[in-house]
Amino acid sequence: MKKPWKIVGRHVVLAILAFIWLIPIFWLIVTTFSAQKGINTNHFFPEHWTLANYHQLFFEPDSAANFPAWFKNSMIIGIFSCLISSCFVIMTAYAFSFIEFKGRKGLMSFSLILGMFPGVLSMIAMYFILKMLGLTDSVVGLIIIYSGASGLGYLILKGFFDTIPVSLHEAAKLEGASEATIFYKIVVPLSKPMIVYTVINSFLNPWMDFVMVRLMIKSKNPSDWTMALGLFNLLQRALVNQYFAYFCCGGLMIAVPISILFIIMQKFYVEGVTGGAVKG
Amino acid sequence: MKKIGNYFKDFGLAIAHGDIWVKLSLIIMGAGYFGRKQFMRGILMTLLQVGVLASIFGVFAPYMSKLNTLGTVQREEIFDIVTMKKTVNNYDNSLLILLYGIIGILVIVAFIALYIGNVKAVYRIQKMAEEGEHINSFVDDVASFKNDRFHITLLTLPSLGVILINVIPILFMVCIAFTNYDENHQPPTYLFTWVGIKNFVNLFTTSQTITFGYAFVRVLIWTLIWAVLATVTTFLGGILLAQFINHEDTKLKGMWRTLFVITIGIPQFVTLLLISKMFGDNGIVNTFCANVGILDFFKHIGLLSAGDAFIPFLSKPGWVHVSIILVNIWIGIPYQMLVATGILMNIPSDQIESAKIDGANKFQIFWKITMPYVLFITGPSLIQSVIGNINNFNVIYLLTSNYKTANMAMANSHAVEPDLLITWLFRLTNEYSNFKMASVIGIVTFVICAALSLLTFSRMIGGDKEGVYR
Numbered sequence: 001m002k003k004p005w006k007i008v009g010r011h012v013v014l015a016i017l018a019f020i021w022l023i024p025i026f027w028l029i030v031t032t033f034s035a036q037k038g039i040n041t042n043h044f045f046p047e048h049w050t051l052a053n054y055h056q057l058f059f060e061p062d063s064a065a066n067f068p069a070w071f072k073n074s075m076i077i078g079i080f081s082c083l084i085s086s087c088f089v090i091m092t093a094y095a096f097s098f099i100e101f102k103g104r105k106g107l108m109s110f111s112l113i114l115g116m117f118p119g120v121l122s123m124i125a126m127y128f129i130l131k132m133l134g135l136t137d138s139v140v141g142l143i144i145i146y147s148g149a150s151g152l153g154y155l156i157l158k159g160f161f162d163t164i165p166v167s168l169h170e171a172a173k174l175e176g177a178s179e180a181t182i183f184y185k186i187v188v189p190l191s192k193p194m195i196v197y198t199v200i201n202s203f204l205n206p207w208m209d210f211v212m213v214r215l216m217i218k219s220k221n222p223s224d225w226t227m228a229l230g231l232f233n234l235l236q237r238a239l240v241n242q243y244f245a246y247f248c249c250g251g252l253m254i255a256v257p258i259s260i261l262f263i264i265m266q267k268f269y270v271e272g273v274t275g276g277a278v279k280g
Numbered sequence: 281m282k283k284i285g286n287y288f289k290d291f292g293l294a295i296a297h298g299d300i301w302v303k304l305s306l307i308i309m310g311a312g313y314f315g316r317k318q319f320m321r322g323i324l325m326t327l328l329q330v331g332v333l334a335s336i337f338g339v340f341a342p343y344m345s346k347l348n349t350l351g352t353v354q355r356e357e358i359f360d361i362v363t364m365k366k367t368v369n370n371y372d373n374s375l376l377i378l379l380y381g382i383i384g385i386l387v388i389v390a391f392i393a394l395y396i397g398n399v400k401a402v403y404r405i406q407k408m409a410e411e412g413e414h415i416n417s418f419v420d421d422v423a424s425f426k427n428d429r430f431h432i433t434l435l436t437l438p439s440l441g442v443i444l445i446n447v448i449p450i451l452f453m454v455c456i457a458f459t460n461y462d463e464n465h466q467p468p469t470y471l472f473t474w475v476g477i478k479n480f481v482n483l484f485t486t487s488q489t490i491t492f493g494y495a496f497v498r499v500l501i502w503t504l505i506w507a508v509l510a511t512v513t514t515f516l517g518g519i520l521l522a523q524f525i526n527h528e529d530t531k532l533k534g535m536w537r538t539l540f541v542i543t544i545g546i547p548q549f550v551t552l553l554l555i556s557k558m559f560g561d562n563g564i565v566n567t568f569c570a571n572v573g574i575l576d577f578f579k580h581i582g583l584l585s586a587g588d589a590f591i592p593f594l595s596k597p598g599w600v601h602v603s604i605i606l607v608n609i610w611i612g613i614p615y616q617m618l619v620a621t622g623i624l625m626n627i628p629s630d631q632i633e634s635a636k637i638d639g640a641n642k643f644q645i646f647w648k649i650t651m652p653y654v655l656f657i658t659g660p661s662l663i664q665s666v667i668g669n670i671n672n673f674n675v676i677y678l679l680t681s682n683y684k685t686a687n688m689a690m691a692n693s694h695a696v697e698p699d700l701l702i703t704w705l706f707r708l709t710n711e712y713s714n715f716k717m718a719s720v721i722g723i724v725t726f727v728i729c730a731a732l733s734l735l736t737f738s739r740m741i742g743g744d745k746e747g748v749y750r
Contacts, residue, residue: 007529014524018539021610024554025543027564039557041564088441091434099431107435114442116729117450118671118702121722124709125449125456128375148445151438179430208547211673215710228549235553237682244557251550259545263538 028255031248038241057249061222064239067250069223070230073139074207074254077226080143082203085150089198092154094183097161098169111152123215130216137219142226145216146206160194161187200265204258227254291396294403305402309395312402316409320418325398332391340384347381350374350459350473375467378459382451386443457719463712479720492717495693495704502601503700506676507669510608511662517609518616519654522624523646525617537621540614548611552678555607559593566590594679597687597697604698608675620654627653667729676703693717701725 027044032053034046057067095101096108126145127136135141164187172182188195210228217229225233231250234243294302301315310326313319346352351372358367408415416424425433458474465472486493525536543551559565569575569591578584578591593603627650635645655662676698685696694712695704701721708718 010524010527010529011531014530014536017521018536021540021543021614024551024558024610025546027558028546028550028554039563041562041567044564088438092438095431095434099434101431104431111442112733113730114446114450116667116733117446117726118705118722118729120671120673120702120706121453121719121725122446122449124715124718125452126445128379128452129449132376132379145445148441151435151442152446178427180426180433183430208549210547210549210678211706215706228547232549232553232678235557240557248554251546251554255546255550258547259542262541262545 028248028252031245032252034245034248037243037245039244053245053249056246057253064222065230065234065243065246066222066225067227067230067246067253070225070227070250071254073224074226074228076139077142077146078203078207081146081150081206082199084143084147085153085202085205086195086199088147088151089154089157089202090188090195092151093157093161094187096154097158098182098187099179111154115152120211120215123212127215137217137224142206142213142216145212146209147202150202157191157194157198160191164190197265200261207254207258287396290400294400298399298403299406302399302402302406305399309398312398312405316405316415318405318415318418318421321421328394332387336384336387336391340380340387343377343380344384346372346377351377351471354471355469371468372471373467374459374461374465374472378455379448379452382448382455386448386451453719453722456715457723459716461715462717463714466713475716479716483717483720483724491689491692494689495695496721498690498697499695499699499701499704502698503670506601506604506700507666507672509605510612510669510672510675511666513605513609514612514616515658515662515665517613518618519620519624519651521613521617522620523650526621526624537617540617543610543614544618548674549678551611552607552674555610556594556679556681559603559607561590561592561595563593565593595683597685600680600683600698604675604679607679611675619658623654623657624650663732663735667732670700670725670729671702672700673702673706676700677706 030045031040033049033051034040035048035050035052036046040046056065061068096104123145130136130141130144133141135144168186169182172186177185208228210232213226213229214232217225219225222230222233227250231247234240234247234250240247295306299315301312304315305312308326309329310322310324313322313325351374353370353372355371356369358369359365360367405415457479458476459472460475460478461472464470482490482492483496484493521540524530525533530536557563566575575584575588575591579586579588584591592599594600631649632645635649640648680696680698683696683698685691687697690696694708694714696707699707702725705718705721705725708714708721
């Protein structure tokens with residue numbers, strides 16, 4: 001028979017683990033209410049509680065911190081990159097999965113090799129190119145960076161497409177449907193969960209990215225920055241004692257929508273991440 | 281090789297056996313289509329030819345002619361006393377020469393391929409006409425892009441994006457590795473030029489003035505240790521946690537999972553920066569450790585000397601390496617837990633049942649059935665995640681952005697102890713404008729990743745398993 005202490009022990013272990021995992025997040029949340037602007041190194045909980053940091057975050061942009069502008073920039077970049085890269089990924093995955101054309105294997109191998117090159121390095125060259133085009137420090141330049149090469153990320157979705165029975169495809173062809181019709185009328189509706197997963201990923205990728213922005217944006221004007229760059233800058237030595245609570249507020253504000261999205265998407269995520277792997 | 285031979289043989293045949301229209305299309309690319317009354321296609325092809333040739337001679341040729349030297353005329357400003365204005369001479373910009381040179385070469389290669397393909401296509405149409413087959417009208421051609429040539433419709437834009445954002449920059453940076461482009465040779469003020477494999481030699485050199493060899497070995501070893509440890513710890517941890525949560529005795533499975541998933545929802549640049557402040561020299565964790573006596577305990581067992589006022593979690597070699605691995609476990613396990621949950625749900629339960637009947641205990645089941653199954657499925661993706669960790673920029677850079685090294689030989693080559701190849705490369709460019717060495721390091725990283733990928737390559741493409749599950 002099951003021993004009750006074993007079951008209790010199991011839950012105690014889980015609770016301890018969850019506690020460890022949630023400490024930093026809990027600290028983030030309580031610090032947003034701290035009246036002390038810098039880092040409180042002596043106490044976990046703030047000594048005086050206030051909502052002033054949130055007011056500052058939303059309504060008092062200054063020369064170092066401009067959360068509304070950062071949020072707007074990140075949102076625009078996220079939405080447009082998401083639209084473009086979702087399309088690219090879906091199109092590439094479909095072509096590689098369903099259409100037998102000359103040079104298909106070659107292209108796929110080539111794309112794998114390309115993917116192994118460190119992205120940071122090619123982005124350095126991209127910086128020069130964008131500079132020539134006058135697109136550095138601009139939202140457009142970042143959208144190009146995030147979405148341009150997104151076609152390379154087709155593997156997971158292709159893995160899913162590969163599980164759609166090929167007979168379905170052939171039957172539709174016999175009925176006289178063109179490839180374009182099959183794409184819109186059969187494959188896209190069948191793959192809704194995976195497409196939702198792709199879309200969300202394409203949005204989160206620019207939303208959570210730090211390194212590209214750091215390379216591409218050299219502007220000293222905070223209203224040109226995105227959230228990643230702005231929040232990073234607040235923790236520099238000269239600013240951290242004035243803006244740590246502000247940083248925590250900002251961090252929490254961008255985390256809330258994503259966390260909710262993640263919790264809802266858990267199921268899709270599990271399917272999406274494993275779908276490609278399981279199906280080889 | 282045979283394929284390449286055939287490619288040119290077909291081209292020769294087309295010229296030899298083609299009629300006047302095919303031969304004309306050697307000069308005017310649209311001519312062959314005019315001959316078969318495909319006027320629209322002919323006009324478009326001719327326009328394309330004119331446009332490409334104009335751009336090659338008008339835009340790219342002046343740059344390409346200077347590719348061998350990357351420019352010879354340095355920028356000079358002359359102050360004119362009469363007009364009181366500065367005038368600038370007609371100087372060369374090495375950066376533009378290299379960039380336009382590369383793009384020009386790509387355009388020419390693409391144009392030659394198009395040219396040969398065009399002649400062959402025209403010849404094919406000639407044959408079809410001779411045999412009285414239907415020749416596509418322009419409307420048919422357009423329609424074919426929704427059908428036979430749908431892959432072209434689908435892949436054109438993504439491919440263009442990849443060429444612009446990936447291929448050209450990669451070629452460009454590979455070239456930079458063979459030049460002397462660094463802080464002392466920055467266009468437009470200064471020129472840079474080809475130096476052969478000198479930079480590669482420097483990377484493996486350790487001498488009085490050059491310490492790249494010293495730093496490189498250390499950074500490389502740490503990169504490899506990090507990649508393996510980071511992958512293995514999070515992978516095993518993720519499976520164990522998923523097993524633990526999925527166990528039949530666990531109540532409220534969804535809630536536990538959600539608690540861990542919340543940590544993925546916060547962007548890494550927020551959590552990592554936050555953690556770097558928590559574990560800072562004067563951070564809250566150090567305050568806590570001093571208060572409960574952990575600091576004294578470490579001093580007692582000799583991990584810290586008596587004079588240390590804090591635990592250098594993120595500021596001393598050794599400490600920082602351990603901290604990074606631990607923080608990465610914190611970051612990585614929830615994600616791996618999600619992946620593992622998906623895989624564990626699909627484990628064939630009959631195997632586990634029969635093992636149970638045969639009297640296997642839990643550990644035997646885990647190591648003999650669960651793990652082999654999980655490894656079988658995730659094997660290729662494991663190597664992929666080792667590669668991902670070699671290029672894992674965020675964890676290292678955000679945790680150690682304020683790290684200062686005490687090792688002069690490292691500092692001399694602008695590396696710090698916790699650097700991976702990728703963060704070293706980043707520091708070299710972003711803070712020191714040393715593009716030549718950054719490119720060399722990038723190429724070395726690529727070679728390492730490519731070698732690792734060869735292990736999975738055959739499984740992903742060569743041993744085509746696409747059809748098996750259909």
